[in-house]
Amino acid sequence: MxxxxxxxxxxxxxxxxxxxxxxxxxxxxxxxxxxxxxxxxxxxxxxxxxxxxxxxxAWGGGLYVAQASKSGFVNWRLADFEMSYSxxxxxxxxxxxxxxxxxxxxxxxxxxxxxxxxxxxxxxxxxxxxxxxxxxxxxxxxxxxxxxxxxxxxxxxxxxxxxxxxxxxxxxxxxxxxxxxxxxxxxxxxxxxxxxxxxxxKSYSSPKYISVEFAKALKAKILLYRGAYNNVNDVPALTEALGLVNEVLSSSAAGLGMSPILKDVYDQSWNSTENLFANYLGDYSAGKRGPASGEYYRKIVIENGDNSTAGLNYGVDLFKADPRWNVVTGNTWGNSGKVLSWSKVARVTSFASGGTYEDYASYYFRYPELYIMKAELLARTGASVSDAIAPINTMRSKRTSPVLSALNPTTSEELMDAIFYEYFFETFLENGSEFFASLRFHKNGSQWIETIKGEGLLENKLCWPIxxxxxxxxxxxxxxxxxx
Structure with a gap:
């Protein structure tokens, strides 16, 4: 019964x-x-x-916090960081x-x-x-x-x-x-x-809805995740993925493309031109975001964050040296006042503190990831170091604020590290990309997830229990x- x-x-x-x-x-x-x-x-x-x-x-903060914890970059959810669930x-x-x-x-x-x-x-x-x-x-x-x-x-x-x-x-x-x-x-x-x-x-018309561009990007991502898992490259699958990415990048869909100013991407939330697909969470009566889905980002990031590291468990010095750090992090409200956190996905002010809620969204796929994926796919299908890094440098050149200088790796190892870090810097906490990248890329002969956590990986623990x-x-x- x-x-x-x-x-x-x-x-x-x-x-x-x-x-x-x-x-x-x-x-x-x-x-x-x-x-x-x-x-x-x-x-x-x-x-x-x-x-x-x-x-x-499930479709935003909690899921992406869990995946970031699995990667080892943060330890906001201990069961996910340790993969100790059953x-x-x-x-x-x-x-x-x-x-x-x-x-x-x-x-x-x-x-x-x-x-x-x-x-x-x-x-x-x-x-x-x-x-x-x-x-x-x-x-x-x-x-x-x-x-x-x-x-x-x-x-x-x-x-x-x-x-x-x-x-x-x-x-x-x-x-x-x-x-x-x-x-x-x-x-x-x-x-x-x-x-x-x-x-x-139909072609892209709004980031609130599925488009042919998103469908192509999603299939490319699926092919990439499986086709390059643990640095073992399925070249036919990756070649198909590269073709799909190129089709989206060459799309002439109006209103879709890079934003020169990174801060605008998050201020505009779901309306940013960079979103192929984002979770539109609705306008409350004040025209700002309400407490539903984004609350999990706020609680986890703030309450377990460090006021100098924004809660990062690994990669703090690398990210702080990147010009995007001061855009994607900022002061948000915790129980004891303002703390440094991930303002790109967390509230900037609080009703409890006399402020207003800012708009937010869950970022399912943003345009810059196309360039990063293209760089990785070129690298994994035999392109030279200079040719493979070129898409990322194109993406970086399209930012006027903050200014991002060109990357110049000279070896395959430096190239793959540069691509991996770009996933971390550009997409952290947005759609799980940093977690899946930590499983595809290698450092010193081991998967990045093992390097970050300093221990071996039990593969069957990558997924959750039914x-x-x-x-x-x-x-x-x-x-x-x-x-x-």
Missing amino acids: KNIKYILLLIIGMSLFSCSDFLNEDPYYVVTTDNAINSLAKARAAVGSSYATLEGD QLDNAPGVANYWKAFYTTLNRANFAIYGIPRLDDSLVQDEVERDALLAEARCLRAWAHINILWNFGHWWADDNDEFGLLYHDEMSDLSNIVKGRLNVGDSYKYIYEDLDFAIENL PDEEMITNELMKQNPDLN
């Missing part, structure tokens, strides 16, 4: 729409396959409801992340189910219908890859059995008990969704090894 109650509560929680300020339509009906999508307006609203789920720690002793929030990812997935599947079944007589624009379906499928891929990156063996060979708990339909009592895909099939289905999205999505609730209710579910 306990298990049935849990399943029912999970389905109800995954089925109800929540409000989202950025939607023009009101799609707030119960998500069931009996409630058909019967107009393009409802199709748009169904897709929009998936965006409405991209909130909370099924019965989870790191904070792990079960909530699992539920949040599958909530987004369930919403996307509702749209994917309904849009192709929309009566042809109600569709005057097939391109629009295909674009909406592509948007939903890209959101499904986005949910699935986050599940695989955090709860599966994303780095492993195709036949590894610890892949996705894959859902391509609405969850109900008839399909909630199922087994996992192997890793190869997990990627296969994710790529199928992304390939459809790349074929049918939450206890899922293991109890799903008899076909297999737990990740070494995480029981």
